[in-house]
Amino acid sequence: xxxxxxxxxxxxxxxxxxxxxxxxxxxxxxxxxxxxxxxxxxxxxxxxxxxxxxxxxxxxxxxxxxxxxxxxxxxxxxxxxxxxxxxxxxxxxxxxxxxxxxxxxxxxxxxxxxxxxxxxxxxxxxxxxxxxxxxxxxxxxxxxxxxxxxxxxxxxxxxxxxxxxxxxxxxxxxxxxxxxxxxxxxxxxxxxxxxxxxxxxxxxxxxxxxxxxxxxxxxxxxxxxxxxxxxxxxxxxxxxxxxxxx
Amino acid sequence: xxxxxxxxxxxxxxxxxxxxxxxxxxxxxxxxxxxxxxxxxxxxxxxxxxxxxxxxxxxxxxxxxxxxxxxxxxxxxxxxxxxxxxxxxxxxxxxxxxxxxxxxxxxxxxxxxxxxxxxxxxxxxxxxxxxxxxxxxxxxxxxxxxxxxxxxxxxxxxxxxxxxxxxxxxxxxxxxxxxxxxxxxxxxxxxxxxxxxxxxxxxxxxxxxxxxxxxxxxxxxxxxxxxxxxxxxxxxxxxxxxxxxxxxxxxxxxxxxxxxxxxxxxxxxxxxxxxxxxxxxxxxxxxxxxxxxxxxxxxxxxxxxxxxxxxxxxxxxxxxxxxxxxxxxxxxxxxxxxxxxxxxxxxxxxxxxxxxxxxxxxxxxxxxxxxxxxxxxxxxxxxxxxxxxxxxxxxxxxxxxxxxxxxxxxxxxxxxxxxxxxxxxxxxxxxxxxxxxxxxxxxxxxxxxxxxxxxxxxxxxxxxxxxxxxxxxxxxxxxxxxxxxxxxxxxxxxxxxxxxxxxxxxxxxxxxxxxxxxxxxxxxxxxxxxxxxxxxxxxxxxxxxxx
Amino acid sequence: xxxxxxxxxxxxxxxxxxxxxxxxxxxxxxxxxxxxxxxxxxxxxxxxxxxxxxxxxxxxxxxxxxxxxxxxxxxxxxxxxxxxxxxxxxxxxxxxxxxxxxxxxxxxxxxxxxxxxxxxxxxxxxxxxxxxxxxxxxxx
Numbered sequence: 001x002x003x004x005x006x007x008x009x010x011x012x013x014x015x016x017x018x019x020x021x022x023x024x025x026x027x028x029x030x031x032x033x034x035x036x037x038x039x040x041x042x043x044x045x046x047x048x049x050x051x052x053x054x055x056x057x058x059x060x061x062x063x064x065x066x067x068x069x070x071x072x073x074x075x076x077x078x079x080x081x082x083x084x085x086x087x088x089x090x091x092x093x094x095x096x097x098x099x100x101x102x103x104x105x106x107x108x109x110x111x112x113x114x115x116x117x118x119x120x121x122x123x124x125x126x127x128x129x130x131x132x133x134x135x136x137x138x139x140x141x142x143x144x145x146x147x148x149x150x151x152x153x154x155x156x157x158x159x160x161x162x163x164x165x166x167x168x169x170x171x172x173x174x175x176x177x178x179x180x181x182x183x184x185x186x187x188x189x190x191x192x193x194x195x196x197x198x199x200x201x202x203x204x205x206x207x208x209x210x211x212x213x214x215x216x217x218x219x220x221x222x223x224x225x226x227x228x229x230x231x232x233x234x235x236x237x238x239x240x241x242x243x244x245x246x
Numbered sequence: 247x248x249x250x251x252x253x254x255x256x257x258x259x260x261x262x263x264x265x266x267x268x269x270x271x272x273x274x275x276x277x278x279x280x281x282x283x284x285x286x287x288x289x290x291x292x293x294x295x296x297x298x299x300x301x302x303x304x305x306x307x308x309x310x311x312x313x314x315x316x317x318x319x320x321x322x323x324x325x326x327x328x329x330x331x332x333x334x335x336x337x338x339x340x341x342x343x344x345x346x347x348x349x350x351x352x353x354x355x356x357x358x359x360x361x362x363x364x365x366x367x368x369x370x371x372x373x374x375x376x377x378x379x380x381x382x383x384x385x386x387x388x389x390x391x392x393x394x395x396x397x398x399x400x401x402x403x404x405x406x407x408x409x410x411x412x413x414x415x416x417x418x419x420x421x422x423x424x425x426x427x428x429x430x431x432x433x434x435x436x437x438x439x440x441x442x443x444x445x446x447x448x449x450x451x452x453x454x455x456x457x458x459x460x461x462x463x464x465x466x467x468x469x470x471x472x473x474x475x476x477x478x479x480x481x482x483x484x485x486x487x488x489x490x491x492x493x494x495x496x497x498x499x500x501x502x503x504x505x506x507x508x509x510x511x512x513x514x515x516x517x518x519x520x521x522x523x524x525x526x527x528x529x530x531x532x533x534x535x536x537x538x539x540x541x542x543x544x545x546x547x548x549x550x551x552x553x554x555x556x557x558x559x560x561x562x563x564x565x566x567x568x569x570x571x572x573x574x575x576x577x578x579x580x581x582x583x584x585x586x587x588x589x590x591x592x593x594x595x596x597x598x599x600x601x602x603x604x605x606x607x608x609x610x611x612x613x614x615x616x617x618x619x620x621x622x623x624x625x626x627x628x629x630x631x632x633x634x635x636x637x638x639x640x641x642x643x644x645x646x647x648x649x650x651x652x653x654x655x656x657x658x659x660x661x662x663x664x665x666x667x668x669x670x671x672x673x674x675x676x677x678x679x680x681x682x683x684x685x686x687x688x689x690x691x692x693x694x695x696x697x698x699x700x701x702x703x704x705x706x707x708x709x710x711x712x713x714x715x716x717x718x719x720x721x722x723x724x725x726x727x728x729x730x731x732x733x734x735x736x737x738x739x740x741x742x743x744x745x746x747x748x749x750x751x752x753x754x755x756x757x758x759x760x761x762x763x764x765x766x767x768x769x770x771x772x773x774x775x776x777x778x779x780x781x782x783x784x785x786x787x788x789x790x791x792x793x
Numbered sequence: 794x795x796x797x798x799x800x801x802x803x804x805x806x807x808x809x810x811x812x813x814x815x816x817x818x819x820x821x822x823x824x825x826x827x828x829x830x831x832x833x834x835x836x837x838x839x840x841x842x843x844x845x846x847x848x849x850x851x852x853x854x855x856x857x858x859x860x861x862x863x864x865x866x867x868x869x870x871x872x873x874x875x876x877x878x879x880x881x882x883x884x885x886x887x888x889x890x891x892x893x894x895x896x897x898x899x900x901x902x903x904x905x906x907x908x909x910x911x912x913x914x915x916x917x918x919x920x921x922x923x924x925x926x927x928x929x930x931x932x933x
Binding site (some may be wrong): 001002005006008009013071072075076077078079080081083084087090091096097098099101103 | 828
Binding site for chain 3 (some may be wrong): 356372373437442443483572574606702718791793
C-alpha cells in the first residue's frame with residue numbers, strides 16, 4: 001500500500017521517476033471502472049461516495065477513492081477533509097482513499113488524477129471513485145475521465161441553477177437529488193426536468209435519483225445500486241452491469 | 247458677550263478626540279468582536295416601557311425578588327474514577343450541606359460505550375465517573391435518598407439510558423418516579439454543533455429527546471428534561487452572540503419537535519432549562535444573559551402562543567469559561583473565575599458552577615475545588631452584589647449591548663431559517679463553520695497581540711512552578727472492565743436478551759422508547775449493549791468536515 | 794497568484810480518543826494550511842490503527858494528534874507503536890492537548906517528536922515543522 005501511496009505522490013509532483021514505474025506496471029494492468037461525483041459543497045458528495053463504497057465492497061470489488069480539494073492560491077496549503085465521511089471503511093484493506101490537492105489545476109480534479117487511476121488499476125483496484133473539488137463551476141473534466149458521472153444537487157442550497165449554468169447539465173449521466181427528505185426537493189426535480197426538456201435531445205436522458213444519505217447500510221446499498229445501474233450511461237451500459245456483478 | 251450653549255455631548259466628543267489615546271494596538275471591541283464606543287449616553291438607549299423583574303419580557307430577571315428571595319444555587323459538578331469513589335465524595339458533600347448533586351461521567355459513558363470496549367482504553371474514569379450498568383448506578387447512589395436530593399446529570403447521546411438507571415435505582419429505594427427531581431442535559435443539537443458527542447444521526451437523536459420529554463411530562467413531572475446548552479458552543483470558540491443565537495435556536499427546535507409530537511406547549515415549556523457560559527468579557531456576558539431572557543419570553547409568548555407565564559421564563563445554569571483558563575500561572579484562574587462568576591450573578595443566573603484553577607490541567611484537586619466554591623460564597627456573602635436586583639439595568643452601556651445581542655441573535659435566526667432550520671444547518675456545516683471562523687479570528691488576534699491573555703502572550707514568567715494535579719490510577723480501568731463482565735455473567739441472560747430484542751423492535755417502530763430502555767436497564771443490560779441495539783436500527787452519524 | 798509548492802509537506806491531523814473538543818485541532822489545521830502545508834483532516838475519534846492507515850494511504854510525512862480526554866499516555870504511544878508495526882517510523886508524530894509536563898517528557902521518550910500545550914503560538918508549531926522539513930517547504 002505504501003508503494004502505491006508513494007507512487008501517487010510522485011505523480012502529483014510530476015516527478016520524472018514515475019515514468020519508469022508506470023512502464024514497469026503497465027504489463028498486466030487492467031483499467032478500473034471509474035465513477036465520478038461532482039456537486040457544490042454541502043451537497044453530501046462524500047456521504048454518497050461512502051454509500052457507494054459500501055455497495056461495491058458488498059459486490060466484492062476493491063475500491064479506491066480519489067477525492068480532490070482546492071489548494072489556497074496564496075499559500076499553496078490545503079485542508080483535505082473528504083476522508084472523514086468514509087471512515088467506516090478505514091481499516092478495510094480493499095479500500096484505498098487518497099485526498100488530493102488540486103494544486104492550482106482548474107477543472108475540479110488534480111492534474112495527476114488520470115495517472116493516479118492508471119496506478120490504481122496497476123495495483124489491482126477494480127473500481128475508482130472520483131470526488132471533485134465541488135466549487136460548482138467548470139468542473140467538467142470529471143466527465144472526460146469517468147465512465148459514469150453523478151451530479152449531486154440538494155434542495156436547500158439554491159445551487160441548482162448555478163450548476164446548470166456552469167454546464168453541469170451536459171456532463172451528467174445521472175442526477176442525485178440528495179437530502180430528498182427536506183422541503184424544496186420537488187422543486188429541484190421539476191427545475192431539472194424543465195432544463196432537460198429545453199436542452200437538445202441526446203440519446204441518453206439522465207435519470208433523476210432522489211437520495212437520502214446517512215440512512216443506514218441497507219438503504220445506502222439500495223441507493224448506490226440505483227445510482228450505478230440507473231445511471232449507467234447509454235454507451236457503457238453493459239460494461240457497468242458486468243462490473244457491478246463481479 | 248454671550249456664548250450660545252453648545253451640546254455638551256458634542257463638547258465631550260471634541261475633547262475626547264483631542265485627547266491623546268493609548269497606542270498599544272489592542273482591540274477595543276468586545277472579545278466577540280462587537281465594536282464599542284468609548285462612551286454611552288441616553289442617546290444609545292431606545293425609549294421603551296419600563297422593564298421590571300418578574301414581569302414579561304423578564305430582561306431584568308424571572309423572579310420579582312431577585313436574589314433577595316433566594317440566592318443562586320451553588321452547584322459544583324463532580325465525578326471521577328469509580329462509582330464507589332464518587333459515592334464517597336457525594337456523601338461528603340451532602341454531609342457538608344450541599345443539597346444537589348451534579349454528576350460528571352467519563353468519556354466512554356458519555357459515548358455510550360462499556361468500560362471494556364477496545365475504544366475505551368485509556369479513558370475509563372478520567373473525565374468523570376464510569377457507569378456501565380444499573381449495578382454501577384446502584385453503587386453511585388448507595389445510601390443517598392433519591393427522594394430528598396436533586397441530581398443533575400451531564401449526559402447527552404445516552405441520556406435516556408442514564409435517566410432510566412436513575413429511575414431504576416429509585417425504584418429499588420422505594421422512591422416513585424413522581425418524587426424525583428433533577429436535570430438531564432439531554433441536549434443533542436449542541437453536540438452536533440459543538441461538543442461532538444453524538445452517536446445516532448440527527449433525526450433518531452431528536453426522537454429520543456422528545457421521547458424522554460414526553461415520558462417525563464407524564465411519569466417524572468418534577469424532572470427538568472433538558473438543559474439547552476450554549477456552554478459547549480462557546481467553549482468550541484463561538485462568539486457571545488453565536489452562543490446566544492444558536493442555543494435559543496436549538497431551544498426552538500426542541501419546542502417544534504415536541505409540538506410535532508402532539509404535545510401542548512404549556513405542558514413542557516417550563517421544564518426546558520438553559521445552560522450558558524460566563525466568559526471573561528464582563529459586560530458582554532451580562533448583556534447576553536439579559537437578552538436571552540427577553541428573546542425567549544417573546545418567542546414563547548408571541549410565536550408559540552404559550553399561555554402560562556412560567557412557560558415564558560428562561561431559567562439558566564451558568565458555568566465559568568473553562569476555555570478562558572490558562573495552564574500558565576494557573577493561580578490567575580482564580581481571578582478570572584471570580585470575574586466571570588460575578589458576570590453570571592449580575593446577569594441573574596439561577597445556578598452556578600465555578601471552575602477550579604487547575605481544571606485546565608486535569609481533574610480538580612480538593613483544595614482547588616474548595617477555592618472555586620468559596621469564590622461563589624464570597625460573591626454571595628461579602629460583596630453585596632446580591633442586594634439589588636439587576637443592578638446594571640438602566641446602564642446606557644449594558645442596555646445598549648443587550649439590544650445589540652438581541653439584534654445579532656435575531657439576524658442569526660433568520661439565516662438559520664433560510665437554510666431550512668437547525669438540523670439542515672447542522673448537516674450543511676453552517677454552525678460549525680461560523681464557530682471555526684470565530685475561533686480562528688480570535689487566535690489570530692492573540693498572535694498579533696491585539697488581545698492579551700495574561701501569562702500566555704504577555705506578562706509571562708520563565709520558570710513556572712508545577713502545580714499539584716490529581717491523577718487517576720491506571721489499574722482502575724481493568725478493575726472496572728472486570729466489574730462489567732461480572733455483571734454480564736451474573737444477570738439473567740434470557741431476560742436481558744429479550745428486553746434488548748423488544749427495544750430493537752420498538753426502535754424500528756414509533757413507540758416511545760423510554761419504557762423499553764427502562765426494562766433493559768432493569769435486566770442489567772449494559773449501557774453499551776443498549777446503545778448497540780439502537781445503533782443497529784438508527785445507524786451512526788459522521789459529521790461533515792468543517793475546518 | 795502565488796506559485797503553488799510542487800512538493801508540499803502532507804500532514805495527517807487527527808483527533809484520537811473519545812472527546813469531541815475540536816476547537817484547537819481546527820485552529821491548528823487552518824494555520825498549517827495558511828503556512829503552505831497540505832493538511833488531511835481525518836476528524837474525530839480516530840483509533841491509532843486508523844490514523845496510521847490514513848497516513849500511509851495519504852503518503853503523509855507527519856501526523857499531528859490532538860486529545861483532551863486525558864488518554865494521551867495510552868493513545869499517543871499506541872500511534873508510535875503502530876507506525877513501528879507498519880514499518881513506517883519515518884513518519885514524524887507530534888501532539889497537542891492538555892498534557893502535564895511530566896507526561897510530555899515521558900511521551901518524548903516513547904517516540905513522540907514534540908508536544909504543544911494550550912497557549913502555544915501557532916507560529917511556534919509552524920517554525921518547528923519548517924525546521925524538521927526545510928527542503929520541502931515552499932519558498933516565499
